Amino acid sequence: MGAARPSGAGTRRTRQRNHTLWFWTFVGPFVAGLTLFTYVPLAWSVYLSFFDAHNTVSPTEFTGLGNYTAMLGDGAFRSSLVTFAVFTAFIVPTTYVLALGLALAVNRLRAGRAFFRSVFFLPAACSYVVAAMIWKLSVFNGVRFGLANTVLGWFGAEPVAWLSATDPPWYWLVIVTVRLWLQTGFYMLLFLAGLQRVPVRLYEAAALDGARPGWQTFRHITFPALRATSVAVVLLLVVNAFQAFDEFYNLLSGTRGYPPYARPPLVYLYYTALGQGQDLGLGSAGAVILALVILVVTVVQARWTGLGRTEE
């Protein structure tokens, strides 16, 4: 016994060392990549935002908060933030309801569930750029032979210049439909996974207690049971909405610029500072402001909905 104990501790230590070794073998490359390609540029960007960094990433002229006051004093940047707050307030609930509705419908299917799940998920595999081009060039092009205008033509309506019309702002229809088409399937999948984790005994107990299937069961059993999934979905949707770039840029940008409406903050930064303008200090300040907005929204939301709180 006396001899066995130290040897047992030795095995434990070896095992512990092995554990540590394997931990770093698997996690190390990921952490190194994350540090090198995410955290270092992030920190550098914050550093740049306090300098006059025209066409350089190693600036020398410290300007304090000058870039921040300039960015916040820029009406166009402020208006893009407001536009995207409104866009978020619309697109998040819409996607949420649609994705949840699809998940519930697919989950009820007896036959062909895998087929419909795949069909609805498939658009998520399409690139934002490709989808934007299809929407712009064939579905919603403004001439009489575009798909949407052909349909309008059957009812004798005039062709609509979907992406060019500002009154009424039809371009939102194009933007919102392409985004819904692209992302609803993905969130549907998250909800489906959530639905399959709801214990069947809950439904059985509810049925015994006389709960009617349908709305009552959904309201009191399914919806509360999906809370963890819902919180994650809303969080992802909000972050996605504020980081919008791809489909907006590809739908609305012209040869020399982007119109002053439906302009995501990132697109504005790209044109004024981070693209050809190369005012990297100002652009970084804008990016930091945007990151702070996302951070605040996320923290408030996490507090409010109890993100990460263990269930029960």
Added chain:
Amino acid sequence: MPISRRQLMAAGAGLAAAGGLPTACGSDTGRADGGSGPRLSQWYHQYGEPGTRQAVERYAAAYRKARVRVEWRPGNYDQQTAAALLGSSGPDVFEVNGPTIEQIQGGQVADLTELIKDVKDDFHPAVLAPKTYEGRVWGIPQLVDTQLLYYRKSLLRAAGLRPPATLDALIDAARELTTKRAKGLFLGNDGGASALAGTPLYAAGLSLVTPGGTVGFDEPAAARTLGKLHRLYADKSLLLGAPTDWANPAAFAQGLTAMQWCGLWALPQIAKALGDDFGVLPFPPDGPAGRPAVPVGAWTAAVSARGGHREAAEAFVRWLWIERTDLQKDFALSYGFHIPARASLAATADRLRQGAAAEAVRFTEEHGFAQPLLWTAASQTAYLDALNRVIKEGADPGAQLRAVVRTAGAELRRVQKRR
């Protein structure tokens, strides 16, 4: 016959090798049989016309004093070069729409005054001006591009119209040429802001930046002219939402519009589609001080100041864009349709001496203006925002322009304060 795993792997490796060999050769054509000496990298944006890429690779291979590798870069080229110039791993020689004032002031591009000094007068002065800063030249124009108003002669004749000679006449003509099946005028899918940019200001006798370096449109005439552009939109005379944008002649060639603002580069395609049923015009003048306006721009050869082989790069630029006039002419005229940057070459080009092409060359000489060097990206964004709101929302041009004057004024003071 069952295939073993080993056979499959061998076949796969063979395929990969067979596939790999031609690609390896293909990507290296730039220095296939090139000379000795340092290795230079030369960047071009993606020209749409077939044959251009092969041509520039041929030029590079013909150079003996360095091994020049051509990189053909699709996508947002200006942004790519701007980012590449931040470090030392970028191109040694590159073509650029600028160089921008920030690139010059930031010491990112080399001073090429010595290269061009003997032949400077041969270059189009309007094109060379934005490449010149404080008397020094920072880029060698490779070719001249210009934009014009194309119109269908037959459609104007059928409507009893003459080619519009003033902005008011253009607006009326666009309205009268609009039918159920075709619109009168195509200025781009955004209604014209991005295609026209500063052109209407020059047509009003103004400019973006004065020779003294101040805002050139802080006058009532600017608001008057820009305000008229809203009428085109309000009359529903503009083609909007076409599958291709203004830089592509498809909408005009397919008869979706009777007139279109487009580039000289589109002239061969338009001639092929419409024969001689088209004409070209400068942007028509407006107001008492008005004058016709034709924007000119130039892809320009620049040398990175941070590359490892600056002298060799300058020698290559001198060889290709100063000495080898035969290659310059081939580059401008054999593939796309451009005007050679040098007057002596433009004068010998037969393709530019007849019909609409000859008219276009004459317009660039008489009415050509280039975007000033001091006009920065921030000024341009502010101006295009304002123009967009004026055209499409009917916003008050005076108020919109006052905001632009503030932004552009601050930008002009900023770039002139440094150094």
